Amino acid sequence: MKKISDRIFYVGVNDTDKVQFEGLWPLPYGVSYNSYLVVDEKVALIDTVECGFEEEFISNIEEAIADRHIDYLVVNHMEPDHSSLIEYVMQRYPGLMIVANARTVPMLKGYHGTPEEKIMVMAEGKRLSLGSCSLSFHMIPMVHWPETMVTWLDEEGTVFSGDAFGTFGAVQGDVVDDEDTFAQYRDEMIRYYSNIVGKYGNPVQSALKKLSGLDVKRICSTHGPVWEHNVDSVVSLYDRLSRYEVEKGVCIVYGSMYGNTAAAADALAMELEAAGVPYCIHDLAGNNSGELGISGALRDVFKYDTIVVGSPTYNNGIFPPVETFMKALQARLIKGRRFYAFGSYTWAGASVRQLNEMASSMGFVLLGEGMSFAQAYSREKCDMAALAEILK
Numbered sequence: 001m002k003k004i005s006d007r008i009f010y011v012g013v014n015d016t017d018k019v020q021f022e023g024l025w026p027l028p029y030g031v032s033y034n035s036y037l038v039v040d041e042k043v044a045l046i047d048t049v050e051c052g053f054e055e056e057f058i059s060n061i062e063e064a065i066a067d068r069h070i071d072y073l074v075v076n077h078m079e080p081d082h083s084s085l086i087e088y089v090m091q092r093y094p095g096l097m098i099v100a101n102a103r104t105v106p107m108l109k110g111y112h113g114t115p116e117e118k119i120m121v122m123a124e125g126k127r128l129s130l131g132s133c134s135l136s137f138h139m140i141p142m143v144h145w146p147e148t149m150v151t152w153l154d155e156e157g158t159v160f161s162g163d164a165f166g167t168f169g170a171v172q173g174d175v176v177d178d179e180d181t182f183a184q185y186r187d188e189m190i191r192y193y194s195n196i197v198g199k200y201g202n203p204v205q206s207a208l209k210k211l212s213g214l215d216v217k218r219i220c221s222t223h224g225p226v227w228e229h230n231v232d233s234v235v236s237l238y239d240r241l242s243r244y245e246v247e248k249g250v251c252i253v254y255g256s257m258y259g260n261t262a263a264a265a266d267a268l269a270m271e272l273e274a275a276g277v278p279y280c281i282h283d284l285a286g287n288n289s290g291e292l293g294i295s296g297a298l299r300d301v302f303k304y305d306t307i308v309v310g311s312p313t314y315n316n317g318i319f320p321p322v323e324t325f326m327k328a329l330q331a332r333l334i335k336g337r338r339f340y341a342f343g344s345y346t347w348a349g350a351s352v353r354q355l356n357e358m359a360s361s362m363g364f365v366l367l368g369e370g371m372s373f374a375q376a377y378s379r380e381k382c383d384m385a386a387l388a389e390i391l392k
């Protein structure tokens, strides 16, 4: 338990055991499931945590309120990393009422069989008094599920923002940020956004517009630190990401079975290095353990304006992990990027043409027809120095 203010207590937990978030995204620095208590004449709990942390969660709550009762459980978001302990909390605090919006009701019933008489349905902007302060509720659909809302505590300038402004990475020490915290989490925040929320740029923009009317002094999201000293940086990063804004640089993403396409990728990286072009390189085939794979590749697609993709030809098509990456770009509605493809084949190349077709369908600017080369990579087959000039 951490005290955030006279009224607000952090009662969330760190998960440093989970290997992949949503069964997909690696967690080298863990993740936190944040939950908060607002303690006044009435006590409100905002969201719960992932199942498996029952004891730690309840012990955090009891440390904050001892044997006081919880009056309300506010459900901002029904994804199970925040909602899976709802039933557990209801059993523990039998008088408790669930506070949620209309779209949440069928999900509460479907996941937990919550009876309707235990749910207080809140409309947009509705207030719930806790005594000396009150909570109000604002819908932010599709950030990141359709039922998602944020809870605003006006007296403290605090938004309980759900997954919005969240980040991978367990929380250390005080939970509340200091001046350096944003720089420490920035990469993991971009990776979280690109992996989890990346498809919903427009809904995030609508949510930001709604929040811009509020004087936000503190952001309490469901993952990562509480933001007090970096509110502007965090909001402006989400603004940039949801507008798909990027800086100049090259994101090389490739997969390779036998190392030929990989050799071409490495050669290009060396030329970009020599030319002083900012770049990153991601192997999707999992040859190098410890790499972030598609998760890291998506992060850097949200950073850089140029995507260079390498795939061998595989059964007249694109190598499956690379195809998955291209589909992940389509799913995230990535736009406004420059694109170039390369890859090895043995008897009839097809991957480069198909990569170009997928890139064109997303409106990317093709920087050339690509390099489809037979068998082994060589400088003669692929002039990576010339390509680096084009990519500058």
Ligand SMILES: Cc1cc2nc3c(=O)[nH]c(=O)nc-3n(C[C@H](O)[C@H](O)[C@H](O)COP(=O)(O)O)c2cc1C
Binding pocket: 255, 256, 257, 258, 259, 260, 261, 262, 311, 312, 313, 314, 315, 316, 317, 344, 345, 346, 347, 348, 349, 350, 375, 376
């Ligand atoms: C399962 C499998 C399917 C393949 N399908 C094709 C194909 O349809 N057309 C082709 O020209 N080469 C095909 N190849 C050959 C590879 O494209 C070739 O070995 C290439 O050099 C592999 O590049 P890499 O070293 O980057 O993995 C296939 C290879 C494998 C193992």
Ligand SMILES: [Fe+2]
Binding pocket: 077, 079, 144, 145, 163
């Ligand atoms: Fe979520």
Ligand SMILES: [Fe+2]
Binding pocket: 079, 081, 082, 163, 222, 223
């Ligand atoms: Fe979440």
